[in-house]
Amino acid sequence: MLYRTTWHHKIIVLCYLLSIYFDLSTIITTIKCYLSLRRQNMHHIDKPVKLILDTDMGNDIDDALALAMIHSLEARGECQLLGVMLSKDNPYAPAMVDAINTFYHRGDVPIGMVQNGATPQVGNFNQAVLEMTDEAGLPCFPTTHPQGSYPPAVPLLRRLLAESEDHSVVIVPIGFSTNLHQLFDSPADEISELNGKELFTQKVSHVVMMAGCFDEENLAHHREYNIVKDLEAATRFIHDSPRPIYFTGWEVGSAIKIPARSIEQDYRWTQDHPVVEGYKRYMKMPYDRPSWDLTAVLHAVRPDRDYFQELGPGRVTVTEDGKTLFDTNAPGEHYVLSVDHTQCQIVREIQVELSSQPILR
Ligand SMILES: [Ca+2]
Numbered sequence: 001m002l003y004r005t006t007w008h009h010k011i012i013v014l015c016y017l018l019s020i021y022f023d024l025s026t027i028i029t030t031i032k033c034y035l036s037l038r039r040q041n042m043h044h045i046d047k048p049v050k051l052i053l054d055t056d057m058g059n060d061i062d063d064a065l066a067l068a069m070i071h072s073l074e075a076r077g078e079c080q081l082l083g084v085m086l087s088k089d090n091p092y093a094p095a096m097v098d099a100i101n102t103f104y105h106r107g108d109v110p111i112g113m114v115q116n117g118a119t120p121q122v123g124n125f126n127q128a129v130l131e132m133t134d135e136a137g138l139p140c141f142p143t144t145h146p147q148g149s150y151p152p153a154v155p156l157l158r159r160l161l162a163e164s165e166d167h168s169v170v171i172v173p174i175g176f177s178t179n180l181h182q183l184f185d186s187p188a189d190e191i192s193e194l195n196g197k198e199l200f201t202q203k204v205s206h207v208v209m210m211a212g213c214f215d216e217e218n219l220a221h222h223r224e225y226n227i228v229k230d231l232e233a234a235t236r237f238i239h240d241s242p243r244p245i246y247f248t249g250w251e252v253g254s255a256i257k258i259p260a261r262s263i264e265q266d267y268r269w270t271q272d273h274p275v276v277e278g279y280k281r282y283m284k285m286p287y288d289r290p291s292w293d294l295t296a297v298l299h300a301v302r303p304d305r306d307y308f309q310e311l312g313p314g315r316v317t318v319t320e321d322g323k324t325l326f327d328t329n330a331p332g333e334h335y336v337l338s339v340d341h342t343q344c345q346i347v348r349e350i351q352v353e354l355s356s357q358p359i360l361r
Contacts, residue, residue: 049079049301050168052160054153055293056088056175056226057096058123061282063174064100064275065258065355066293070301071104072357079301083110083160085153087175087230089117092126094150098143099130100274104359107144110160112153117178118229125281129274141274153179154186154196161203162192172300173209173237174293176226181233184240197242206244208300210292212316212324214336215251223322224250235318244333246299247316249324252308252337253292256348258355260286266356275355294351299337307347308337 051070057063073079084101086093094111101109130147132140157179161169173180186196194202211234213222227234238245264286267273283289299308315332317325326336339347 048074048077049170050082050164051079051297051300052082052085052157052169052171053297054085054087054171054173054175054179055097056093056119056229057086058088058090058093058126059119059175059225060292061125061275061279061289062253062258062291062293064096064125064278065291065351066174066297067097067100068104068275069294069297069351069355071101071106071359072354073297073301074106075104075357075360081106081109082164082169083112083156085112085114085157085179086150087114087117087153087173087178088123089114089120090122090126091148092122092130095130095143095147096126096274096278098145098147098150099141102142102144103274110156111145111150112156112179113150114176114178115152115154115182118176124283125278128281129277132272132277140272140277154182155189155191157183158186158189158191158196158199161199162194164203166202167205169204170300171204171207171209172296173207173211173226174296176230177209177211177233177237178230180237181230184236197240201242204243206246207241208246208248208296208303210248210253210296211238212247212318212336213250214247214324214326214338215249218251222250224324227318227324228322231318231322238316238318238324238334244313244335245316246303246310246335246337247324247326248292248295248299248308248337250292252339253290253295255339256291256295256344256351257288258291258294258348258352259288262352262356266352269358291348291351294355295337295347298347298351298354307343307350308339309343311336311338 055063070081084097094113101107134140183196188195211226213224263279267276312335313333314328315330316334
């Protein structure tokens with residue numbers, strides 16, 4: 001991460017001096033100018049993006065496709081997956097993540113399990129995929145770690161952050177905010193002398209999360225799943241995050257669907273694929289599915305390709321009934337992504353290609 005501190009300071013001092021002679025609007029311009037420059041630098045990619053994924057694997061199939069996409073981007077040298085946290089409180093959820101990581105030869109990726117989390121139901125595909133066996137009776141998709149052996153998420157998050165360089169980690173929540181909420185409450189310990197929120201402030205660059213609904217058409221009635229399933233955690237995390245958050249709302253992924261055609265045709269390089277088997281079991285084929293979680297991964301790893309428009313900065317507020325309101329006049333470091341028709345077509349094809357990319361051998 002390159003911060004052109006000297007430029008920032010010069011611009012801030014200049015604008016401050018101007019503001020003495022002009023009016024309040026100059027001060028506001030100063031702040032927006034600073035945030036804009038900081039955002040440009042945040043988007044300057046010169047080495048693999050260090051990711052921590054926080055997923056509710058098993059509640060919908062886009063989590064599985066998003067994880068496959070991360071492995072493809074990592075194989076291309078564009079990111080490094082530090083760890084995966086589960087916010088779905090079912091034992092088959094971390095095992096499914098493990099099976100996908102193992103399939104992509106990354107069974108060594110640490111996996112952390114939520115404590116007292118939401119959606120304990122098994123779901124439509126995790127267990128079914130994990131229990132698939134070949135002709136010899138062996139698992140089609142083995143895991144690296146014994147099922148049930150995954151450590152709690154918060155200590156793992158603390159360790160991964162403590163071991164990272166300052167402001168180097170991009171957090172990608174594509175499920176509930178339970179783990180991050182609990183991280184903020186974690187005290188100093190033998191892992192770090194910083195409490196959870198201080199650790200987050202020091203080590204995290206920014207957050208790209210699939211959460212909320214910012215579409216005027218649906219805003220009035222839409223309470224987005226990742227927000228409402230753990231409303232307390234989402235509200236606290238979003239309102240208190242000391243680092244910038246980029247939101248890809250329900251409307252973005254809904255406009256960019258993974259076509260059934262891709263699932264049926266793009267994975268012929270392998271006989272069996274855990275994501276394809278999950279997709280076939282999640283709903284009756286053929287169906288196209290919104291790519292909500294994939295959009296968060298794409299913007300986290302490739303923020304500088306103009307795949308999305310960024311609205312903001314501003315502030316997202318979560319209401320008591322789970323709506324997400326975005327105010328660009330309020331001070332804050334929240335950004336909301338949007339896409340036009342052309343971007344939808346481009347992003348869909350990129351997501352299809354990346355999620356189905358063959359493994360390097
Ligand atoms: Ca998800």
